[in-house]
Amino acid sequence: MHSESYFRELIEEGLSKLDLPREPSRLYDPIRYMIGLGGKRLRPSLLLMSNELFDSDPIELLAPALGIEVFHNFTLLHDDIMDKAPLRRSRETVHKKWNPDIAILAGDTMFVLSCQLMMRVKPEYLRDVMNTFLKTSVEVCEGQQYDMDFENENEVTIPAYLNMIGLKTAALIGCSAYIGALSAGAGRENAGHLYNFGKNLGIAFQLHDDILDAFGDAAKFGKQVGGDILSNKKTILHLAAMENAGSKEKAELNKWLQAADADPASKVEKVIGIYESLHVHESATAIKDQYFEQAMKELADVKAPASNKEMLYKLTERLMVREK
Amino acid sequence: MHSESYFRELIEEGLSKLDLPREPSRLYDPIRYMIGLGGKRLRPSLLLMSNELFDSDPIELLAPALGIEVFHNFTLLHDDIMDKAPLRRSRETVHKKWNPDIAILAGDTMFVLSCQLMMRVKPEYLRDVMNTFLKTSVEVCEGQQYDMDFENENEVTIPAYLNMIGLKTAALIGCSAYIGALSAGAGRENAGHLYNFGKNLGIAFQLHDDILDAFGDAAKFGKQVGGDILSNKKTILHLAAMENAGSKEKAELNKWLQAADADPASKVEKVIGIYESLHVHESATAIKDQYFEQAMKELADVKAPASNKEMLYKLTERLMVREK
Numbered sequence: 001m002h003s004e005s006y007f008r009e010l011i012e013e014g015l016s017k018l019d020l021p022r023e024p025s026r027l028y029d030p031i032r033y034m035i036g037l038g039g040k041r042l043r044p045s046l047l048l049m050s051n052e053l054f055d056s057d058p059i060e061l062l063a064p065a066l067g068i069e070v071f072h073n074f075t076l077l078h079d080d081i082m083d084k085a086p087l088r089r090s091r092e093t094v095h096k097k098w099n100p101d102i103a104i105l106a107g108d109t110m111f112v113l114s115c116q117l118m119m120r121v122k123p124e125y126l127r128d129v130m131n132t133f134l135k136t137s138v139e140v141c142e143g144q145q146y147d148m149d150f151e152n153e154n155e156v157t158i159p160a161y162l163n164m165i166g167l168k169t170a171a172l173i174g175c176s177a178y179i180g181a182l183s184a185g186a187g188r189e190n191a192g193h194l195y196n197f198g199k200n201l202g203i204a205f206q207l208h209d210d211i212l213d214a215f216g217d218a219a220k221f222g223k224q225v226g227g228d229i230l231s232n233k234k235t236i237l238h239l240a241a242m243e244n245a246g247s248k249e250k251a252e253l254n255k256w257l258q259a260a261d262a263d264p265a266s267k268v269e270k271v272i273g274i275y276e277s278l279h280v281h282e283s284a285t286a287i288k289d290q291y292f293e294q295a296m297k298e299l300a301d302v303k304a305p306a307s308n309k310e311m312l313y314k315l316t317e318r319l320m321v322r323e324k
Numbered sequence: 325m326h327s328e329s330y331f332r333e334l335i336e337e338g339l340s341k342l343d344l345p346r347e348p349s350r351l352y353d354p355i356r357y358m359i360g361l362g363g364k365r366l367r368p369s370l371l372l373m374s375n376e377l378f379d380s381d382p383i384e385l386l387a388p389a390l391g392i393e394v395f396h397n398f399t400l401l402h403d404d405i406m407d408k409a410p411l412r413r414s415r416e417t418v419h420k421k422w423n424p425d426i427a428i429l430a431g432d433t434m435f436v437l438s439c440q441l442m443m444r445v446k447p448e449y450l451r452d453v454m455n456t457f458l459k460t461s462v463e464v465c466e467g468q469q470y471d472m473d474f475e476n477e478n479e480v481t482i483p484a485y486l487n488m489i490g491l492k493t494a495a496l497i498g499c500s501a502y503i504g505a506l507s508a509g510a511g512r513e514n515a516g517h518l519y520n521f522g523k524n525l526g527i528a529f530q531l532h533d534d535i536l537d538a539f540g541d542a543a544k545f546g547k548q549v550g551g552d553i554l555s556n557k558k559t560i561l562h563l564a565a566m567e568n569a570g571s572k573e574k575a576e577l578n579k580w581l582q583a584a585d586a587d588p589a590s591k592v593e594k595v596i597g598i599y600e601s602l603h604v605h606e607s608a609t610a611i612k613d614q615y616f617e618q619a620m621k622e623l624a625d626v627k628a629p630a631s632n633k634e635m636l637y638k639l640t641e642r643l644m645v646r647e648k
Contacts, residue, residue, distance in 0.1 A: 021466075024466055024469040024470050024473060026469055026472075026473060027465065027466060027469040078428055078429070078432060081425070081428060082425040082428065082429070100424075101405070101406040101472060102472075104402055104405060104406065104428055105402070105406070105465055105468055105469055105472075107432075108402060108431075108432075108435065108465050109462060109465040109466075111432065111435060111436075112435075112458055112461040112462050112465065113462070115439060115454075115458050116455075116458050116459075116462075119451070119454060119455065119458070123451070126450065126451065127443070127447070127450065130439075130443060130454075131440075131443065134436055134439050134440050134443070135440075137436040138433060138436050138437070138440075141351065141429055141432050141433040141436065142345075142348055142351060142433075144429055145348040145350055145351040145429055146348050148350075148425060148426075148429075149348060149350060
């Protein structure tokens with residue numbers, strides 16, 4: 001079994017060797033730039049690991065793995081336009097460095113490229129793989145729409161939020177694991193368990209990320225503490241707080257949500273103070289743990305040599321205990 | 325053989341019955357709206373006709389035909405954002421009626437839907453059909469990028485322009501004819517002739533459209549005369565004029581191209597006057613005729629019953645002599 005860093009290098013190398021045309025340069029330069037921004041390459045690594053889990057040679061699945069990563073980067077590119085994000089991995093976003101029109105078209109093209117890469121699976125798995133990939137792509141779009149809808153909704157529920165992150169973030173992680181397993185000839189039942197493993201892990205991962213924003217070790221996390229609080233995101237912490245809050249605390253949370261001119265440091269401090277008084281850390285962690293445990297159960301149910309599962313357990317552990 | 329109007333109705337009905345989800349409504353309402361704006365439904369009609377040409381039952385290809393139309397509408401939706409177009413078929417564009425973020429995401433989702441519909445071909449043609457469709461999708465994006473590039477370029481050549489419209493407009497028309505023929509079991513040679521027929525026809529069609537803008541019968545055409553002149557588009561007329569022009573006329577054409585505050589009616593009149601003095605109508609028509617004749621030659625080379633080709637000749641005639 002190969003390590004995560006082995007797969008990550010394989011993917012970086014594969015991405016750098018993607019045979020993209022030079023012209024029109026204002027289409028392909030932004031695509032190369034976006035793909036070159038780096039990242040954890042979690043989804044393609046998981047795809048390849050889920051393949052190797054069944055003693056298949058994952059190198060044959062490199063193209064579809066790159067497809068998953070190009071697709072993920074396409075969604076980030078378009079999300080950045082919608083979020084008006086100036087930076088991605090500490091560098092200018094495509095719509096800032098070029099312009100929004102260029103970013104729209106580069107994203108569209110990346111989606112096509114991702115389909116072309118995904119098509120390079122064995123013929124016997126082509127239809128199933130493509131159907132799963134396309135179904136997931138629709139889900140990612142739906143999740144993004146719900147996420148945008150939530151910005152203007154006052155009564156977002158925790159189940160609605162979990163559904164949203166399930167679509168926007170976790171479905172593609174599940175899809176990656178599914179495609180890797182299916183293409184190893186693991187059968188639909190095993191592939192289904194891996195899908196559920198990935199999807200539950202993806203939800204737990206997003207909840208973990210939400211929690212770290214307020215309760216992580218900022219230095220290790222490498223991010224501003226309370227970034228989500230400052231951008232008024234309705235994360236699991238905010239939603240759990242609203243659920244646990246009495247009318248007085250609700251009013252106060254809503255006041256901070258609308259306080260555009262508040263001093264950032266005091267806003268973060270005050271909101272985290274409210275979270276602490278409402279035991280939000282514990283509530284959110286309890287939900288996260290449910291998804292995490294379900295992910296572990298699904299992985300346990302996969303019929304594959306226990307020793308082969310080790311790398312997936314390691315990946316999981318690294319994702320979930322990171323930077324705490 | 326069925327008529328174009330038969331296919332058009334079939335497609336309208338198929339589009340209205342697409343089983344799109346209701347939620348999230350701010351994702352699917354714009355998609356339904358965009359698809360419901362109507363249009364000639366040229367591409368899916370051509371796909372179905374190219375299928376029936378070989379005595380195949382085109383009803384089996386309805387889903388891929390709808391896929392071509394949904395894809396075409398996705399490109400129009402994103403193009404409208406980039407062009408900042410307020411209207412599409414006399415109704416508000418999606419980015420105006422909702423907002424650009426909604427329009428980006430609705431377009432992304434329509435592209436996925438088009439792939440899902442396209443996947444519904446017979447297994448033996450799946451890979452070839454999808455490869456052709458995805459290759460064409462990349463070409464459409466490249467064509468759109470060249471089109472945007474040309475807005476800021478002073479020295480666009482006629483070959484570069486023909487390449488651009490070949491990618492942006494004609495490739496999808498060729499692709500439609502190809503998929504229809506291939507899925508009828510017509511073989512790659514016949515399907516190749518139909519691709520070339522569609523692509524050459526598509527270029528001729530776009531050139532015809534360019535010519536009608538200045539030299540069409542406005543009343544029948546249902547459009548403002550000189551719309552391209554007023555929006556400073558580098559159409560075949562402008563490019564042929566620049567090629568035929570001496571330095572005096574070049575300077576005058578460039579002056580009008582940069583005249584933002586000119587009275588619209590005089591601008592159109594003056595520019596058409598220059599076009600006439602430079603015999604631009606004749607130059608552009610000669611180029612158009614070359615592509616049209618090549619299209620006819622390709623159709624003649626298709627091995628299919630002559631009587632079956634009649635509907636395609638009728639479609640071609642209607643496209644090329646329309647509103648003159």
